[in-house]
Amino acid sequence: MTAESGTAALSIEGLRLSIGGHDVLHGVDLSLEAGRVHGLAGESGSGKTMTGLAVLGLLPHGSRVSGRIAFGGRDLLGMPARELNQVRGAKIAMVFQDPATSLHPMLTVERQLTEHMGHHLGVGRKEARERAAGLLAKVRIPGPEEALKRYPHQFSGGMRQRIAIAVALACEPEVLIADEPTTALDVTVQAGILRLLRGLCDDLGLAVLLVTHDLGVMSAVADEVSVMKDGLVVETGPRGQVLREPRHPYTRSLLDALPVPPGENSP
Amino acid sequence: MTVPLTGPLLSVEDLVVEHRTPGRPVVRAVAGASLHVAAGEVVGLVGESGCGKSTLARAVCGLHGAASGRILVGGHPVTPLGLRRRDPALTGVQMVFQDPYSSLNPRRRVGAQIADGLRTAGDTATEPADLLERVGLPRAFAGRYPHEFSGGQRQRVAIARALAARPSLLIGDEPISALDASAQAQVARLMRDLAVESGAGLLFISHDLSVVRLIADRIAVMYLGKVVETGPTAEVWADPKHPYTRALLAAIPSPDGAGVLPAELPGDVPDPADPPAGCRFHPRCPFVMDVCREREPDFGPAACWLHAPESSSTP
Ligand SMILES: Nc1ncnc2c1ncn2[C@@H]1O[C@H](COP(=O)(O)OP(=O)(O)O)[C@@H](O)[C@H]1O
Ligand code: SF4
Ligand SMILES: [Mg+2]
Numbered sequence: 155m156t157a158e159s160g161t162a163a164l165s166i167e168g169l170r171l172s173i174g175g176h177d178v179l180h181g182v183d184l185s186l187e188a189g190r191v192h193g194l195a196g197e198s199g200s201g202k203t204m205t206g207l208a209v210l211g212l213l214p215h216g217s218r219v220s221g222r223i224a225f226g227g228r229d230l231l232g233m234p235a236r237e238l239n240q241v242r243g244a245k246i247a248m249v250f251q252d253p254a255t256s257l258h259p260m261l262t263v264e265r266q267l268t269e270h271m272g273h274h275l276g277v278g279r280k281e282a283r284e285r286a287a288g289l290l291a292k293v294r295i296p297g298p299e300e301a302l303k304r305y306p307h308q309f310s311g312g313m314r315q316r317i318a319i320a321v322a323l324a325c326e327p328e329v330l331i332a333d334e335p336t337t338a339l340d341v342t343v344q345a346g347i348l349r350l351l352r353g354l355c356d357d358l359g360l361a362v363l364l365v366t367h368d369l370g371v372m373s374a375v376a377d378e379v380s381v382m383k384d385g386l387v388v389e390t391g392p393r394g395q396v397l398r399e400p401r402h403p404y405t406r407s408l409l410d411a412l413p414v415p416p417g418e419n420s421p
Numbered sequence: 422m423t424v425p426l427t428g429p430l431l432s433v434e435d436l437v438v439e440h441r442t443p444g445r446p447v448v449r450a451v452a453g454a455s456l457h458v459a460a461g462e463v464v465g466l467v468g469e470s471g472c473g474k475s476t477l478a479r480a481v482c483g484l485h486g487a488a489s490g491r492i493l494v495g496g497h498p499v500t501p502l503g504l505r506r507r508d509p510a511l512t513g514v515q516m517v518f519q520d521p522y523s524s525l526n527p528r529r530r531v532g533a534q535i536a537d538g539l540r541t542a543g544d545t546a547t548e549p550a551d552l553l554e555r556v557g558l559p560r561a562f563a564g565r566y567p568h569e570f571s572g573g574q575r576q577r578v579a580i581a582r583a584l585a586a587r588p589s590l591l592i593g594d595e596p597i598s599a600l601d602a603s604a605q606a607q608v609a610r611l612m613r614d615l616a617v618e619s620g621a622g623l624l625f626i627s628h629d630l631s632v633v634r635l636i637a638d639r640i641a642v643m644y645l646g647k648v649v650e651t652g653p654t655a656e657v658w659a660d661p662k663h664p665y666t667r668a669l670l671a672a673i674p675s676p677d678g679a680g681v682l683p684a685e686l687p688g689d690v691p692d693p694a695d696p697p698a699g700c701r702f703h704p705r706c707p708f709v710m711d712v713c714r715e716r717e718p719d720f721g722p723a724a725c726w727l728h729a730p731e732s733s734s735t736p
Contacts, residue, residue: 310689311470340469340628341672342686348674349682370631370674374682397678411606412631412676 162224163188163361164209164246164329169221171204171385173214178204180385181221186329186361191352193376193393194365195408200382202365206331209363210248211238225329244274247322251334253314256321257306263290263317264302267324274325289320293350312343319350323358330354333365348375369412373397381405428496430622431458431481431590436490438473438480446694450476452646452701453490455721458590458622463613465637465654466626467669469690473646474626478594481624483511495589512541513589517596517612521575525567531578532563538585552581556611573604577611584615591616592624597632605629609636630673634658642666645701646693649724662723664706700726 162185171179179201186192194202207213209223211230223230225246230238250256258266267286271277277285283302290298293316295309306314315335322330332351336344352375355362366372372379372393379396381389381404389402400406438451450473458464466474479485481492486501493499494514515538518524526534535549550560556577567575576596583591593612597605609625613636616623627633633640633654640657642650642665650663661667671684688705691697697704700713708727718724 312689341630341669341683342469345672345674345683345685349685352682368674369676373676373678373680374674375680377680393680394678397676409676 162186165222165224166205166209167222167224169205169208169219169223171201171208171213171217171219173204173218174216178385179208182382182385182387184363184380184387184390186363188328188361189355189359190377191355191362191364191375193372193379194363194382195367195369195372195379196382197367197408201385202382203333205382206248206333206363206365209329209331210242210246212242240274243270244325245327246329246331247325247327249315249319249322249330249332249335251337253306253311253318256318257314259306261305262302263304263306266317266321267302270325286320286324289323290317292323292354293317293320294346295320310343312339312346315339315343315347316350319347319354323354327360329361329363331363331365334367335364336371337366337368344371351375369397369408381408429457430460430462430495431456431624432491432493433457433477433481434491434493436477436480436492437488438476438485439488440476448694449488449646449696450693451480452693452696453719454643454646454648456624456641456648456651458624460589460622461617461620462639463616463623463625463637465633465640466624466643467628467630467633467640468643469669470628471690471693472643473693474643475594477643478516478592478624478626481590481592482514482516513587514592515583515586515588515590516592516594517576517579517583519595520599521572521579522567522599524579525575525582527567530564530566531570531582535563535578535582535585538582542585542587544585544587547585549581549585552585553578555584555615556581571604573600573608576600576604576608580608580612580615584619587619588621590622590624592626594626595628596625597627598629605632606635612636630669642669645690645696647701647724648721649702651722662728663702663725664708664727665702666723668705700724 164186166182166184169179169182182205196202208219213219219231264286267289268282271282271285286302287298290301295301295313295316309317336347348371351362354360364376376393379393380387383404389396389405396405400409433454433456436451436454437449440448440450454477468474476485480487483499483501491498499511532549535552539547549563553562554560558574558577570578597608600608609632612623625637637654639651640654641648644665650666657666661670668686672686674683686705699715700718703709703713710726712726718726720730
C-alpha cells in the first residue's frame with residue numbers, strides 16, 4: 155500500500171491536558187488522513203480516550219487543555235461553543251465501547267438516525283428517512299425499513315454497535331473516532347465490525363482514529379499505528395513497522411506480553 | 422477435602438436448563454450439554470454470548486435447577502440451592518464472577534470477607550493476609566475496603582476469597598472481561614496457578630479465546646446450549662474439527678502487522694427459544710449437508726456430521 159502523505163484531515167499538535175490539576179496528556183501529536191485508519195494503542199489509563207474526547211470537546215469538568223487540534227484550517231481548541239457544536243457529531247463523530255453510550259433506549263432507530271439531519275444536512279423528513287434506511291443498509295442491518303421502527307434493545311449487541319456506527323455516520327462526518335468499538339463483542343461479531351469500519355473508511359474516505367488495546371485488531375485494520383504511554387505518543391509508524399519492528403521498548407513490551415506470540419500463527 | 426474422588430471432579434451429563442419467564446416462550450439455555458473437569462485440570466469454556474455458558478455455570482453452583490440431565494461434583498449430585506441445606510456437593514464449589522465491583526461487599530473490609538471463606542473451610546490456621554499474599558497483594562491491604570482497589574486488584578481479592586473456602590472446584594465466569602487488557606492475562610494466569618497448586622479443578626469461562634488458550638488444558642466449545650467440541654487445547658487450536666470452532670478461531674485477528682481482516686461468521690446466534698432443527702449450527706455452517714437439517718449430531722468430541730464416529734454415521 156502506498157502511503158500518500160496527503161494533507162491531514164485532522165491534526166493534533168502538542169496536546170496537553172490536566173484534569174483537576176492532574177496531568178493526563180503531556181503533548182500528544184497525532185495526524186489523521188482521509189481514507190486511512192490511524193490506530194491508537196496503549197494500556198488503559200495512558201490517555202487514549204481523553205485524546206479522543208479532547209477532539210470532540212467533551213472533556214470532563216475541571217479540564218485545562220492546550221496545544222492545537224487543527225481541522226478544516228481551524229483550531230478546535232478555543233473555538234466558540236456554538237461553532238464547535240456544528241462540528242462535533244456532524245463533521246467529527248464518535249463510536250464508543252458500549253453502544254448504549256450513543257443510543258437512546260427510548261427512541262426508535264429512525265428517530266436517532268434522523269434527529270440531526272435536518273439541522274446539519276438541511277434535508278426534509280422524507281429524505282431523512284430514506285437516508286436513514288440507506289445508512290442501516292450500509293452497516294448491514296437486515297430489513298432496514300422494518301428496523302427503523304424498532305428500539306435499540308430489540309437488537310443483539312453486534313447489531314446495536316452497527317446502529318451506533320450508522321448514527322455516527324448520519325451527518326456525513328469526515329472524521330470518525332472509534333474508542334474500543336469491538337472490545338465488548340464476541341470475536342465473530344468483532345470481525346464483522348472491523349470489516350465494516352475498514353470498508354467505510356475506504357468507500358467514504360473517512361479519517362478514522364481507532365482506539366484499541368488489542369494489537370490483533372490494530373493489525374487487522376490500522377494503516378498507521380501510534381502507541382501511547384503515560385500521556386505521550388512514544389511511537390508512530392506504518393502498521394507493519396510498528397508491529398513487526400517496534401523501535402520503542404514500550405511497544406516491544408506490549409508485543410511481548412501478548413498471549414500468542416506474534417507471527418506464531420503466520421505461515 | 423473429605424470426599425474420596427473416583428472419576429472426574431465435575432461431571433455435567435446431558436444437562437438441560439430452562440429459563441421460564443411468564444408470558445414468554447421457554448428458553449432452553451442449556452440444551453443437553455456434557456462436560457467434565459478433573460482435579461487439577463483447567464477447562465476453558467468458550468462460545469458467543471448468549472450460548473448458555475453462565476447458565477451452565479450457575480447450574481453447577483446450584484443457582485439454577487436442571488430440567489434434566491445430571492451434575493455431579495466429587496460424585497455427589499448437585500441439587501438447586503434451597504432444596505437441601507448445605508448440599509455436600511456444593512461446599513467444595515466456589516465461583517468468581519465477571520464484575521469485581523458487585524461481587525464484593527462495599528461496606529466490609531476485604532480481610533473480613535476473606536475470613537468468611539476461611540470459616541466455611543473450617544480453616545483456623547490461615548490468615549486473610551496470607552491469601553492476599555498468594556494473589557499478589559500486600560498483606561496490609563486486608564484492612565482496606567473494596568473501593569480502595571483497582572478493578573484488577575478487586576478481582577484478585579475475589580479470587581482470594583474464593584480460594585479461602587478451599588474449593589475442590591473453582592469456576593470463573595468471565596472473570597477477566599471487566600479488567601484492563603494489561604491485567605487480563607495476569608489474573609487468568611493467577612487463577613490457573615492457584616487452582617492447580619491447590620489440586621482444585623478450574624472451569625474458566627471466557628469469550629476471549631486467546632486467554633483461554635494461554636491457561637486451559639482442555640477447551641469446551643459451546644454453541645446454542647450445547648458443547649459442540651472438546652479436546653486438549655493445543656489439539657483443538659492446531660486442528661479444530663467442528664466448523665463452529667473453526668469459525669471462532671478464524672475470527673481472531675493476528676497481531677502480525679499484515680493487515681489481514683479476520684474472517685466473518687455470518688448471521689447471529691439463533692434464539693434459544695426457537696433453535697434450528699437438526700444441527701443447531703446448520704443455518705450458519707459453510708459445510709451444511711442434507712442430514713444436518715434433519716438429524717442432530719449427538720456425539721463427541723466434535724458434534725458434527727463431518728466427524729461422526731463409525732457407529733452413528735449417516736444412513
Ligand atoms: N434469568 C434469565 N431469564 C430468562 N432468560 C435468560 C436468563 N438468563 C439467561 N437467559 C437466556 O438464556 C440464554 C443463555 O444465556 P447465558 O447463560 O447468560 O449465556 P452466556 O453466559 O453464554 O452469555 C440466552 O438466550 C439468555 O438470554
Ligand atoms: S453437522 Fe453439518 S451443519 Fe452442523 S456443523 Fe457439521 S457440517 Fe455443519
Ligand atoms: Mg455469561
